[in-house]
Amino acid sequence: MDPAVFSTRLAPPIFDGTSYQVWAVKMEAYLDGNDLWEDVDDLWEAVEHEYEVSPLPNNPTVAQMKLHKERRQRKSKAKASLFAAVTSTIFTRIMTMKTAHEIWNFLKGEYEGDERIKGMRMINLIREFEMQKMKESETIKDYSDRLLAIANKVRLLGTNFDDSE
Structure with missing residues (x-):
């Protein structure tokens, strides 16, 4: 080598x-x-x-x-x-x-985890995604990165999570 x-x-x-x-x-x-x-x-x-x-x-x-x-x-x-x-x-x-x-x-x-556990994780992540609000002290990039991190966790569970969402 x-x-x-x-x-x-x-x-x-x-x-x-x-x-x-x-x-x-x-x-x-x-x-x-x-x-x-x-x-x-x-x-x-x-x-x-x-x-x-x-x-x-x-x-x-x-x-x-x-x-x-x-x-x-x-x-x-x-x-x-x-x-x-x-x-x-x-x-x-x-x-x-x-x-x-x-x-x-x-x-x-x-x-x-089995499909039921993955489904629960996905529901919790989507709920977390939907509840996100930008903090006053946060930059747009930081907020975007936080949303993208959650979206990617949903994708890792096998769900199609479109970027437009």
């Missing part, structure tokens, strides 16, 4: 059990962009798709050995990245899981 690339490598976003949707977007981008500084392409693929790495056949070709090694590395690095991206408390809950796909699905199920 080029030392210049290594020195600019970003640390994964750390998940502490709050703001799951924000962390998930950041983590997906981190894993998807990981091929910029790793020998293994697209770690996100190992998280998103569960797949088995087939054992090598007798007398494998060089290409088969290379593909086998890359697929094993991709799965291992994706799992290690997820382990590195959570606090110690959350790590103890996922440390026995065997695949990055299993870890991701557990975190999603545990912290994203």
Whole structure:
């Protein structure tokens, strides 16, 4: 690996059990962009798709050995990245899981919440958005940023929240 690339490598976003949707977007981008500084392409693929790495056949070709090694590395690095991206408390809950796909699905199920919980969060955020008033000491940019932050939280929950609103 080029030392210049290594020195600019970003640390994964750390998940502490709050703001799951924000962390998930950041983590997906981190894993998807990981091929910029790793020998293994697209770690996100190992998280998103569960797949088995087939054992090598007798007398494998060089290409088969290379593909086998890359697929094993991709799965291992994706799992290690997820382990590195959570606090110690959350790590103890996922440390026995065997695949990055299993870890991701557990975190999603545990912290994203079911449709009813997401719906309640969305209703509360829309209510909060509608009740916003500009403070006298606030600039238009600050007020706009506050509204946009709420709108983006609604979007992260999977709701189409048009900019015109």
